[in-house]
Amino acid sequence: MGIYLQLIKGVKIMRKMKWSLAVLLTSSVALSACSGGSAPAKNEANPNKGKPAAKQTVNFLYALAGANGEIVQSLAKKFNESQDKYTVNPTFVPPDQRMEKIFTEIAAGSPPDLFTAGPPDIAALRGSKGLMTIDELMKDKPKKIKADQFYESLRPVIMKDDKMWGVPISAGVAALYYNEDLFKQAGLTKPPETWEEVVEYAKKLTDPSKNQWGLLLPTKEVLFTNNQWSAFLWQNGGDYFTPDMKQATFNSPKGVEALQLWVDLVQKHKVTPLQQMDENTITQTFATGKVGMFIGFPLWITQSKAFPFVTKTAQLPKREKAATYLGGWYLTVPSESKNKDGAYEFIQFLLQPENSAAWNIGMGSLPTQPATLQTKEYQEFVSKTPLVEPFSKSLNEAIAPPPTENYSKVGTTISKAIVKALYGKLTPQQALDEAAQEANKLLQK
Numbered sequence: 001m002g003i004y005l006q007l008i009k010g011v012k013i014m015r016k017m018k019w020s021l022a023v024l025l026t027s028s029v030a031l032s033a034c035s036g037g038s039a040p041a042k043n044e045a046n047p048n049k050g051k052p053a054a055k056q057t058v059n060f061l062y063a064l065a066g067a068n069g070e071i072v073q074s075l076a077k078k079f080n081e082s083q084d085k086y087t088v089n090p091t092f093v094p095p096d097q098r099m100e101k102i103f104t105e106i107a108a109g110s111p112p113d114l115f116t117a118g119p120p121d122i123a124a125l126r127g128s129k130g131l132m133t134i135d136e137l138m139k140d141k142p143k144k145i146k147a148d149q150f151y152e153s154l155r156p157v158i159m160k161d162d163k164m165w166g167v168p169i170s171a172g173v174a175a176l177y178y179n180e181d182l183f184k185q186a187g188l189t190k191p192p193e194t195w196e197e198v199v200e201y202a203k204k205l206t207d208p209s210k211n212q213w214g215l216l217l218p219t220k221e222v223l224f225t226n227n228q229w230s231a232f233l234w235q236n237g238g239d240y241f242t243p244d245m246k247q248a249t250f251n252s253p254k255g256v257e258a259l260q261l262w263v264d265l266v267q268k269h270k271v272t273p274l275q276q277m278d279e280n281t282i283t284q285t286f287a288t289g290k291v292g293m294f295i296g297f298p299l300w301i302t303q304s305k306a307f308p309f310v311t312k313t314a315q316l317p318k319r320e321k322a323a324t325y326l327g328g329w330y331l332t333v334p335s336e337s338k339n340k341d342g343a344y345e346f347i348q349f350l351l352q353p354e355n356s357a358a359w360n361i362g363m364g365s366l367p368t369q370p371a372t373l374q375t376k377e378y379q380e381f382v383s384k385t386p387l388v389e390p391f392s393k394s395l396n397e398a399i400a401p402p403p404t405e406n407y408s409k410v411g412t413t414i415s416k417a418i419v420k421a422l423y424g425k426l427t428p429q430q431a432l433d434e435a436a437q438e439a440n441k442l443l444q445k
Contacts, residue, residue, distance in 0.1 A: 055080075055087045058342035061105075061112035062090055063098040064329070064363065068299075071362035079349045086342040088114075099124065099408075102334070106130045111334035113343040119157045119400050120407040122166045122330055127405030132335045134164040137344050145351065150368050153326060157400045166330035167347055169356070170365035172297045173398045174231055174325045175390045176317070180310040182212070182292050191314035192293075195235075195261060198317050202271035205292030214271035216285060216294040217262060219422055220278045223408060225415040227325050228295055230401065231316055232258040234323035240402050240410070241443070248439040250414065251432035259421055259428035266422050274422065297327065298391045299364040313387045315394050326398035328365065357381075366391055406442040413438045 062072050069092050076088040091112070093101050099121060105111045106128070117125065125131045138144050147155050147164055154168045178191055186204040202214025218225040233239070238254030241247060249255070265272045277285070279296075286294050289309050295316065304311040316324050331350070333343050349355060356372040359365075361381045366388075367373050373392070382388055401407050417435035420426045426434065 053085075055085060056339055056342050058086050058088045058114060058339050058346055059112040060088050060090045060114040060343075060346070061093055061098075061102065062116045063093050063095040064116065065092070065095065068363045071359060074362075075350065075355060075359060076346075078355070079346055082349070083345075086339070086345055088342075088346050103128070103130070106334055106336065109336055111336050113333065113337040113339045114346060115332050115334060116169075116329045117166060117332045118327065118329065119403075120411070122157060122332060123403045123407060124405040125332065125334075126160065126165050130334055131165055132333050132337070132340070134158075134167060134333070137333055137340055141344060143348060145347070149351075149371070151370070151395050153395055153398045153400070154328070154368055156403065157326070158330065160403060166332045167351070168328060168330050168368035169350055170329045170360050170363060171368050171395060171398075172299065172327040172365055173391055173394045174228065174295050174297060174316060175394055176293060176314045177286065177296050177300065177304065178293045178312055178314065179286070179289065179291065180312045181289070182309075183312075186292075191312070192317045194317050195232075195319050198293075199261075199265065199269060199271075202265065202292065203269060206271045210290065212290045212292075213273050214292045215265060216277060216282045216291055217265065217272050217422075218277050218279065218282065219274065219419060220276055221412070221416045221419050222278055223411045223415060224279050225418055226411040227327070227401070229258065229262065229414070229418055230399075231295070231324045232261060232319075234399050235316070235319040235321060237320040241404070241439075245402060245404050246443055248410075248436035248443070250439075251429070251436040255432055256428045259418060259432060262418065263421050263424075263428055267424060298366060298388055301385060301387045302364050304387065311387065313390045315390045315397075322394075322397040324394050324398050326395075326400040328368070366395060404443065406445060409442050410439045413442070 060076065062069065064072055072090050076090045080087050102111065102115055102125070111130070122131070134145055145164070145167060147159055150158070150168050151171070154171060158164050158166045158168060176191055182205055183189070186201075188201055188204065192198045192201045198215065205214035206212060218228050233250060233255055236254045236258045238250060238252055238258060240250050242249055266274050282294050283296065283300055283303065285291055287307050289307070301313070315322065331347050333340060337343055350359065351369070353369070353371045353375045354377065356367055356369060357375045357377040360367050360372065361378060367378060372378055382392075401411070404410070413435045414432075417426075417431035421428045421431040
């Protein structure tokens with residue numbers, strides 16, 4: 001009887017447990033219905049589990065055409081394959097349209113994440129508040145970029161107010177190209193080292209009966225003309241502006257003398273043709289074998305290998321001091337960049353010595369870091385390409401254009417003055433005085 005009563009009690013307890021469980025399950029279903037079924041069951045598979053996060057896009061706007069652009073594309077591809085966080089998307093813009101495009105995109109609030117800028121571009125972008133400093137870009141980064149890892153001559157371009165505004169990726173300086181075959185025919189055994197020797201050599205190399213010229217100079221109203229002339233201004237002890245960059249000084253006696261040299265080469269000595277010449281027509285004319293000398297950049301070294309004569313290079317002749325124009329490309333990050341971290345990672349990738357060597361060897365430009373110069377790849381390039389040595393040596397005497405946002409406009413104004421003097425429309429003093437008045441207005445803006 002006792003056992004029977006215990007069984008009855010057990011059945012009642014089981015019934016109560018089943019009822020409680022039923023209530024609990026019903027409540028759970030109701031709660032699930034109210035919540036819209038948003039909570040997955042514990043054993044439901046997560047379709048995204050184990051998948052890598054989507055790579056972030058880094059938009060890179062560059063102004064290097066042709067084979068140089070192929071180097072950019074190749075290095076971007078290498079970077080993209082080296083990591084799984086970012087994808088660099090390189091987009092080409094013609095060099096003469098780059099500033100219009102970047103300012104348009106900045107104004108629209110959709111600039112690229114990274115942009116190749118020339119020395120004058122950095123000043124212009126900085127003045128418009130379109131750039132962020134590299135200091136701000138890397139403030140939380142463990143690996144920093146330091147100004148002293150680059151050649152000293154490059155630092156004035158990137159530094160202002162103790163802040164870094166760009167990262168030099170390639171350098172270009174002007175040096176002298178000369179036709180060794182014509183030199184030998186004229187009895188010349190070494191390149192000219194002074195202004196006086198430039199005149200002397202050019203006379204010996206000029207032969208009107210053969211339509212042969214001693215020296216080519218730019219004669220178009222484009223910025224390139226001023227950039228070429230700037231070396232002569234600096235060599236003669238002159239400069240563009242006062243130290244505070246508020247007043248033009250290129251029309252000083254030093255500047256007038258530098259322009260008078262060019263005018264004499266054209267008008268007095270008649271060793272330079274008075275034709276419309278820019279950087280392209282100069283190299284094309286030199287390639288005919290009818291020109292003794294011209295001033296150019298290292299990017300023409302590869303092209304010169306195809307000339308039907310022996311081409312040599314030398315540092316520019318000097319006057320009071322040695323000086324040459326410093327160009328090149330700098331990596332900059334717009335203030336409104338959408339992917340600053342990705343831009344910084346790609347900059348660091350390009351600064352790695354082996355990648356920097358690939359960039360500069362491929363483009364015929366000069367490394368911006370001594371570390372790149374020491375790589376096996378670059379050393380092999382130099383040993384096979386001796387024409388590059390005078391350019392490398394010239395880095396120590398190279399001078400960057402003034403860091404004012406209106407430099408390009410001032411430079412073009414000076415180019416117009418140079419052309420007026422070369423064509424005899426104004427004297428060198430008159431031409432430079434006229435340009436100085438316009439430059440002073442631009443400096444006040």
